[in-house]
Amino acid sequence: MRVALFLTCVNDTLYPDTGRAVVKLLTRLGVDVDFPMDQTCCGQAHYNTGYRHETEPLARHFSDVFGGYEAIVTPSGSCAAMVRELYPRLGERARAEGRGDSLARALAPVVPKTYELTEFLVDVLEVTHVGAYYPHKVTYHPTCHGLRGLGLGDRPHRLLQAVKGLELVELPGAEECCGFGGTFAVKNAAVSAAMGADKVRAAESTGASVLCAADNSCLMHLGGTMSRLHTDLRPVHIAEILASTEEEPAV
């Protein structure tokens, strides 16, 4: 199967370790991973801030870059939700504005074959034991787009529970938003920071040393909050945990 890694612009620029972890993990599971060099951004930040028309060229570009692959895998719940849920909406709105079916037709091919990483592992590869080793106490924050948008359910938990050495502890109020919300984090910084601090305190109360999530944008907000609050917690993307092995452990 020819699988494209859609790393996302945030991960590509700020979190290359997550990208390397996805490549390592999928390669170990026998997947032929490609990273199309022309990929940029799905347009989520533009869309959610109200710039739908600015989003359209980015969505078309995404479809041009990824349309030829059998599956598109991304280590980001919110970017996966952007493609799967909101690309069809972009097409509908363009049609309602009297601009015909061209955008809807251009975006249609990528919608059904875009997968968030844990979905791809559990649903497509049908694995939960990925041969990982991670001897740490971990609590998992199900990010909003993963939880309510994509309906990831217990997939991340099943993957984490199968990791050797890993102790998974439940996060109180797990389903509550961490307060990132894209531009919300700066447009309503006070509320966003209060939500972030509450989430970090909840994670701290579990006694875990690692707060894990499947989206680095939420972890960027939470990690920035953790270091400002001087906690002993670390934010770690689920891909880095699943890529870690006894031979090559992640720190």
Add this chain to the structure above:
Amino acid sequence: MSGTFVGMPAFPEAARTAVGNATLRGNLRHATHTIRAKRARAVAEVSDWAELREAGRRIKDHTLRHLDRYLEQLEESVTAAGGTVHWAADADEANRIVTRLVKETGESEVVKVKSMATQEIGLNEALLEEGVHAYETDLAELIVQLGRDRPSHILVPAIHRNRGEIRDIFAKEMGAWGRPAPEGLTDAPAELAEAARLHLREKFLRARVGISGANFMVAETGTLVVVESEGNGRMCLTLPETLISVVGIEKVVPTWRDLEVFLQTLPRSATAERMNPYTSTWTGTTDGDGPSAFHLVLLDNGRTDTLADRVGRQALRCIRCSACLNVCPVYERAGGHAYGSVYPGPIGAILSPQLRGTASEIDASLPYASSLCGACYEVCPVAIDIPEVLVHLRERVVEGGPAVREGNRVLLKPARGHAAERAAMRAARWALARPAALRAGQRLASRTRRLHPRTLPGPGRAWTGTRDLPPVPAEPFRDWWQRTRGGEDETK
């Protein structure tokens, strides 16, 4: 809308003040988490909740699509049953109609059932200007009125108050409005309720005019429905000689049978009750039983404009249950007053900018008062996709575009204050549509990473004021991928 909210600061500013208020944060956290958990249990008991939710959505959508027809049918039914129907295009017209009707009775006092529509139009203030005193009889509305406060929640308007604060308000203010609070009043809930009961009983027995809203209006029979849990509504609806109901036009449902759906979903969503305690229904007037005069004031006040918007119109499905407020992490921390409207929380953030337009600073800021976490959509009993409407209204704020205001098609200009953001978004789009430009930017960021400041100036301070920035890596992923041929030459 209510004059009491005019001149509100934009949401972020009001919310920042609220976030810093520890008592308010504590009151709201306790109250919303309690109702949230109870609602979840009450909804989980119902095996066909998803079907009920879908049925509610469809009934509302169908009614809204044929609203003209159902409103005319309602007018005929109400008139045939002995009531009088008045049409009010906006708040001023509704207030003028109600004031005239009250003055025609010769009375200078009215008792009120809790009603969002009359709060929306600022009826109490309008009546007072004409020398008519309106007494709120819902316990929470009474607390708000006595405290010269503003409601901060649709269902529990005094949710921002704790028992101690309520005791103080009762002890200090009740005497000026009527029967004073008993001596030595404590903050025990039973004592507070008894003080309110004694105070209100005098009002009920004296009042000759009652004013209400309605949760539903049945077109086929002309029946109005009020759903409440204290019994004060029943008193106001039955004891006075004249009853005036002010109801938004979107509250109509076609048939009596449609109530079957909403009388299941509303109580469980609102108060986590399996069955609502006091459900009052009345149809026109009946000789020797209840009010002898009944007036229905049908209120538009921006609803027809909202109906004209194909994305935004779903907000008119709302049955005012407040489930979205109770589950919202932003509402929990910002409090209801920050929304600058009688409709706070997620539903307020999509209703107010549609009913009032996006011209004011507060209304233009409301669509951004959300992290788009989707918890509101998940609990909504009529499946209003609040995040979808929020994003749609953000687009209206930053891009402008076609809309309907006061019945006229207009082309809105983008709101002020978004020029820099718009330029940044355009520049980002330009760069992101060109992989080479993105790469150049990434490399520049990586090479200068040791020079990046820990705190940012200008808009960036909104981030670094409370959060550290992530360190920029030595190279972006795409450079690693190319350098190592996808990790094959990892040692390089």
